[in-house]
Amino acid sequence: MNWILVGIVLTTFVVLGSSRITTRIKAVAIQGGLLSVLQFVARGSLFDIHGALLFGITFFIKTIIIPLLIFRSIRGISMRVDKEPKVSSHSLLLTLGLITTISFLNINTFPLAVGATISSLLIPSALTTVLTGLLILVTKTKATNQIIGFLILENGVFTFGMTIVSEFPTIVEVGVLLDILVGVFIMGIMIYQINRTFDDIDTKSLSLLGDA
């Protein structure tokens, strides 16, 4: 289980460290795949029909549909490389390192009552993922990056959810996944609209619509 968690954390590094949008989307796709495996492992029993179903749906949505949707929405937009980022990617990586250190320093302060199936690395890596998602949301203004930040944040929450995965009905998780999918749909439409209005997908230009 630990290698999956390490993989999840490492993919967040990839997302922040790369300057190409395509690399980021691919990293998010890999993270989604890792997550679907993770929930399968956390469940414990391999031949559970619910587990298999959930694995399938998670993998399908997180690794295939959502990345494809994002690729589709940025297709006609000449923004493959993140030019002139507001915060340099060096400092972002350093911040992420700091966040990771802080999260993993307190590994013993989060006691897990569930049992041996859950690794003690789970909470720190979930925390790192959530905070990284927030960091991306805060520092990047391009709409595509906002979607990626949102997805990583959601992946972190999903990882947190692993602590109670054995007691949670599958239908709820499928519902949550559907919500994410719809969210990404809407964001894709937003990107299209923003691009059509401003010839750019920077969300900063959205503030021009305000009264001020």
Add this chain to the structure above:
Amino acid sequence: MFSVLAVILVLPLVSLVSFLLKNEIKKSAVACLGTSLAAGSGLILLFVPFFQQPHDNVLIPTNIPLVSFAFGVDALSRFFLVVIFGLSFLVGIYGFGYIKEHKKFVNSSPFFSLLVAAMAGVVISKDGLSFLIIWELMSIVSFFLVTAEHENKEVQNAGWIYLIATHLATAFLMMAFVMLSKSSGSLMFGEFVLQNNRTPFLNGLLFIFAVIGFGTKAGIFPFHVWLPHAHPAAPSYISALMSGVMIKTGIYGILRMLTFLGSPPLWWGETLVVIGVVSAVMGVLYALMQHDLKRLLAYHSVENIGIIVTGIGIGLIGVSLKNNMMAVLGFSGAILHVLNHAIFKGLLFLCAGNVMYIAHTLTIDILGGMIKKTPFTAMLFLIAAMSICGLPPFNGFISEWLVYTGLFNGILNSLGHTVLISIAGVLGIALAGGLAVACFTKVFGVVFLGESRSGLLQGSREPPGLLLSPMIILAVLCLFIGIFPWPFLNMVFGAMQIMAPGAGLVDSDHVMSPLVNVSTIFVVLIVLAGLMISIRSLVFKKKQIQTTVTWDCGYAHPTPRMQYTAASFAEPIGSFFQTILRPHVHRDKTTNVFFPEGAVFDEHVPDYAEYNFFEPLFKRIGSIIIFIQSKKKSTVQSYLTLIFITLIILFVAEVWFGI
């Protein structure tokens, strides 16, 4: 307990009735006299043995999980209730007479009952939630009383300063109570005491939060900045109540918080002694430099709170060193001084009210010669002034004596830097006492003695009996506690045992026995003084007595302008302490040596804490907020940044500091 709660619940009703009345006289009569009546009956209930069952807490459950309101009276609460009800009873009577003369205060009078109810509610609250709610209620109600003259720009300013100060203080208290309830799993005070498995770090943090939060209400230096603004702005009877009792709820809060925190480490007591000494000395130094009577008295509250905090500090040192004698002396000195300060500071502010009533001004430099017109007010002021200076045979002496004895005990029975701090405490309080004498010599000399400096006193008379009678009771109490402190000391010892559970009655007997000598000396002193006066009157009986002017250094035409002014009296002390006070002096010297021309001297002492600590601090905070605001305007990312930063801070506080 139910009876006390009933009395406290009557007060809001009184306030409501008073709000609804339209007639000015009836409105103020219901508010003031109704409050007075309720407070008086509450006072009686507290002393009737039938109502004194010790552990009958009232628990009011609610539908909200984890929340239920608890009220109860233990010895500490009872002592503070006696102080609150006692002074409110007298101030209510005075207030009615005062409002009759100053009609502009009618509209704020219903808040008076609410303030008394809130103060009493604070000291009987036995759970965090009701404590905080009533505490906030008390702050807001007193804000309305402070801004009674709300059309006045200065009063508005004072009101704002008070409101900001009190809310910032409450923010610290909220943090403290949240931390307490998190660590004990309940909001009940009883659980706070029992579930005492907090780390020393957390306890220290709680202690600091309590000192800042409650200390702001109490007025310790440098958190006193609201006092010198709010007290002059409020009507005099409210100043008496606020300075006499309301700021003592801060002291109650500190004491109550200390009961939650278990056995104190040494540095708490030492910190409190240092804070107390600094407050005492700085308070009295600033008081000396004031030109407004009520502002001056407000700074004296800072001084006296300093003495009380020093006492608490000694008590804490005694508890942590297992020195029972020191604990008893420190805590009883502090708790008795709470009562004493309520009495004489209440009396002083009521005297200031009388001065306002008579002369319609409180500027010290244009008053003068009031003893000839109103000898009674002057006499009462003198008694209160002697009490506040800690002169025998009045009550201030007794409590300060206890604090001093505690400090000397600390010098004799401890080691290392505790000795140093005890010595600093003795020196500081002695210095503060000496300066207080100088300060009240100035006030009494300039305001009451000499000749009137302006035509303000033309045709003025002594205020009516309605105003004077409560003051006479207070003055008698000053003398009574000075000579026979036993009945009050028993109450104090009861409250003290909550603070220092190890200290038994045996130790308090050790305190009692030297006090017997003190009382005997006082009685002998008074009898001797009485004898002298009667001998004098016997000797002069047959002789003719002529009154003439005071020797006027040979001036042909002495005018009232030749008297000492407040500034000229305080100038030598002010220039001695100018490194601390940093006065702004404006001097326009005459150039002609032989024929003096007009010269100007103007001295003004800005409050160091206000202008050199809080003003830069708030400016810095303000610029940060403006920075955030200017960022916020543009994007959603800025909002997210704030959330992100908050999350990280909360995370670090929760995980690393276990708060």
